[in-house]
Amino acid sequence: MRAGFGAGMADWTATVHEISLEENGETAGRLAVPGKLVYAPGQYFLAQAIGEPTPPAHTLFPSTLPGLEIGASAPLPSGWQPGMQLALSGPFGSSFHLPSSSRRVALAAPAGRTGPLLPLVELSLKQGADVTLYLNGFAAGLPAAVEVQPLSGLRAGFAWADYMAINAPDNPPGSLRSWLGLEHQQAVPFLVEVLLTGSFPCGGLAACGVCAVKTRRGYKLACKDGPVFLLNNLEL
Numbered sequence: 243m244r245a246g247f248g249a250g251m252a253d254w255t256a257t258v259h260e261i262s263l264e265e266n267g268e269t270a271g272r273l274a275v276p277g278k279l280v281y282a283p284g285q286y287f288l289a290q291a292i293g294e295p296t297p298p299a300h301t302l303f304p305s306t307l308p309g310l311e312i313g314a315s316a317p318l319p320s321g322w323q324p325g326m327q328l329a330l331s332g333p334f335g336s337s338f339h340l341p342s343s344s345r346r347v348a349l350a351a352p353a354g355r356t357g358p359l360l361p362l363v364e365l366s367l368k369q370g371a372d373v374t375l376y377l378n379g380f381a382a383g384l385p386a387a388v389e390v391q392p393l394s395g396l397r398a399g400f401a402w403a404d405y406m407a408i409n410a411p412d413n414p415p416g417s418l419r420s421w422l423g424l425e426h427q428q429a430v431p432f433l434v435e436v437l438l439t440g441s442f443p444c445g446g447l448a449a450c451g452v453c454a455v456k457t458r459r460g461y462k463l464a465c466k467d468g469p470v471f472l473l474n475n476l477e478l
């Protein structure tokens with residue numbers, strides 16, 4: 243069913259099917275959708291509770307590959323409850339680019355926010371890659387084949403991986419590069435992609451500028467030019 247916002251994008255009515263509590267106290271969920279939405283890992287939707295005075299729309303990152311139910315990554319708005327109907331618009335933005343040749347995949351989730359990386363876990367295992375997830379804490383529902391390492395092991399991951407995806411920390415101490423143990427101009431010799439999550443209140447219409455991010459080609463908008471960026475292009 244068309245829901246009516248986000249001109250030119252697919253708009254849907256989704257139903258909150260399940261809400262679950264994450265290890266870090268945030269809530270995630272599952273949404274029932276009326277058809278198989280087409281999106282790629284890293285892209286996002288805007289979701290607004292129908293009939294609820296809750297603007298602006300929530301920036302929703304799927305935690306599953308497309309299906310008749312989609313996982314909704316934490317954190318979700320506190321008022322969302324099972325049965326609630328949502329106007330869903332999207333997908334928006336750029337996606338991850340997992341190389342089909344990749345066999346050693348490193349994923350990093352500071353703050354324990356694994357949700358947007360989980361579709362990459364599915365894709366990586368499908369293509370026969372070894373997957374290591376770096377985070378502090380516990381991640382529920384991971385396939386047994388995924389090795390979990392503390393974030394302190396991430397620097398060693400740069401010597402092991404042939405592809406890496408990072409759900410960037412909201413406020414890394416110092417720059418993102420120094421947090422990763424890299425020098426300011428140090429290029430990484432394999433594909434490292436960084437997902438900049440956050441709230442994108444104007445929904446990719448590039449009107450508000452709150453998501454501006456500094457890159458080697460000047461300022462870009464995470465909602466429109468991202469939210470997935472090459473680490474080597476970021477000035478963070």
Ligand code: FES
Pocket residue numbers: 441442443444445446447448449450451452453454463464465466
């Ligand atoms: S969220 Fe408004 S320009 Fe990106």
